Amino acid sequence: MKRLTILVIILAVFAAFCLGQYGSGVSPPKIIRLSEPRLTGPLSLEQALARRRSVRRFTNRGLDLTQIGQLAWAGQGITEKQRGFRTAPSAGAIYPMKLYFATGEGLFIYNPYKHSLEAIINQDIRGRLAAAALGQRPVANAACDIIITGSERKLAYKYRNKAGRYMLLEAGHIAQNIQLQAVSLELASVTIGAFNVMSVSSVCGLPADLEPLYIICVGYPTGQTTIEKAEKEKETRKTDSAKAKRAVLIIASGNFRDEELFETKRELEKANVETVIASTKTAVLKGMLGNRAEATILVNDITVDDYDAIIFIGGSGASQYFDSRVALDIARQAKDKQKVLAAICIAPTVLANAGVLDGVRATSFLSERGKLKKAGATYTGAAVEQDGLIITGSGPKAATKFGKAITDALADR
Ligand SMILES: Cc1cc2nc3c(=O)[nH]c(=O)nc-3n(C[C@H](O)[C@H](O)[C@H](O)COP(=O)(O)O)c2cc1C
Structure with a gap:
């Protein structure tokens, strides 16, 4: 009888934990393994830099997992397995940043160690995210909104009052990587800084420790892609x-x-x-x-x-x-x-x-x-x-x- 009571308590605690973590109406995490990132592309770095532009109008075509995996890798992929170093630099190699991907399928968090996505919410939250971003349409219309989040606390152990500044610098590095990668994938993007932090946190169900810092909307641009345009002009x-x-x-x-x-x-x-x-x-x-x-x-x-x-x-x-x-x-x-x-x-x-x-x-x-x-x-x-x-x-x-x-x-x- 005593054992049964303990078991019931453990199950109840576990259920409460799951509810707290994933919200109501949501299934337990689904892990999606991403394919190996490509290390070559059609553009030089200089061409990608020259072609990057903020684009705010997207078609309704979604991104496939290869594209999402490549964007995730560009932002936070591990490029040096032994020490876990990544595509973007991090103060003290602490890596306090986490990337979330909001697509038509739901919200996912990127795990750089496994190069995989973990489903957090199995619903399309892009509309609510747009509302939290002062109604900005690109957030609702993009195939994928990448939310860069960071933990100031993690940096503060070492960097104290510099932590907040460092965290923002890291977000900048990640965003730039992702935007250039998007160009190289013939995708368009815009970075969004204007949003209500509390609302975005709540829509994404972020843990208290993580602050949403930047949203990058990525999708197919309406009209020709920049690469197609440039190639056509050249021809x-x-x-x-x-x-x-x-x-x-x-x-x-x-x-x-x-x-x-x-x-x-x-x-x-x-x-x-x-x-x-x-x-x-x-x-x-x-x-x-x-x-x-x-x-x-x-x-x-x-x-x-x-x-x-x-x-x-x-x-x-x-x-x-x-x-x-x-x-x-x-x-x-x-x-x-x-x-x-x-x-x-x-x-x-x-x-x-x-x-x-x-x-x-x-x-x-x-x-x-x-x-x-x-x-x-x-x-x-x-x-x-x-x-x-x-x-x-x-x-x-x-x-x-x-x-x-x-x-x-x-x-x-
Ligand atoms: C910190 C920051 C915040 C931004 N926030 C927004 C935003 O909320 N909405 C938006 O449409 N563009 C936003 N942008 C994109 C800028 O409007 C854009 O970079 C600028 O117009 C220059 O155009 P370009 O990116 O094509 O060079 C932001 C850019 C930065 C760097």
Whole structure:
């Protein structure tokens, strides 16, 4: 009988404890293990810093556990297991801060040691949280509100009257980590400092020891993400600047090198660069491998001002331009007029003979190395070499890379 009374008392105390801890209408804690955080991302730190902005309008799309886990890790994740050091610094490594996550599913507390979430309330409290934050809509509409809480008492053991200040500094570190991580996850966020401390504590059922310090609303922004926007702008800039550009490909009237013409041409056209083939005959001409291409203008008729890029294609026939007064003059004009000037395989010798490679880093088919050096070039032997607006290629195998280098040089102008 006495044993039964003791058992009943223990059960009653336990039940009272559970009620006090989790409130009414709430089930016991559910533990959610989070996946390992990723340690690489699509943005540099500098890009994340440059793109961070407070965003207050979110779509109603929720976050998945991988995203929540990553945000939790950014705020308080353990990065040095032996001593338990974390992503954010802490005065005396005391770690007095705790992160709560309010989502559509309820309220969860982050456990950095297990990298897991523990359910505290199984109800959506974001509306009530918004009311406690002076009715701020982002708090109600965000997929997730991260509440940074801290215990001044824990710091006060060591830091006494500095404890309050240190706690706020720690909240700042954590918030910044989380906001930058959100950018890197293509999510938007805003930090909320304006709220009623007592109300937030009560809505979240915080223990007396923990003070809510900051709320970070995170979600999908309405409209394009900052990363999508930046990528799109970059792409548009690239296509725009490559658009309306013209390149003339100068080939030998016989025995031009097929891949060097066709792959270079393909790369240029992929980037919307208009191409024209020039030679000493306007006719269908044959490459070393038997492929045919039609030259539609004469080298004699080339007006350098009409083009953004002048390209000498190689192949054994290209030697016909080595001493061509017209070809050498075109190369010189191209350099003077700051056009993209390119040559591949044996054709860099045209540039060397025109005197435009003096002091320039260049490459070519190996047979031409001596001629380039003699003309003052720094011969690198690379597949493709670029020095300012002069691009040289070593031969057929480097043709695609050569074409890309020309395209990029045109896009940058
Ligand atoms: C301590 C602090 C408290 C803030 N509180 C709120 C807030 O309650 N509500 C809000 O919409 N923004 C809040 N903000 C966000 C600022 O309004 C925002 O950082 C500022 O307008 C600059 O814009 P940016 O973050 O895009 O650079 C807070 C920012 C800080 C640093």
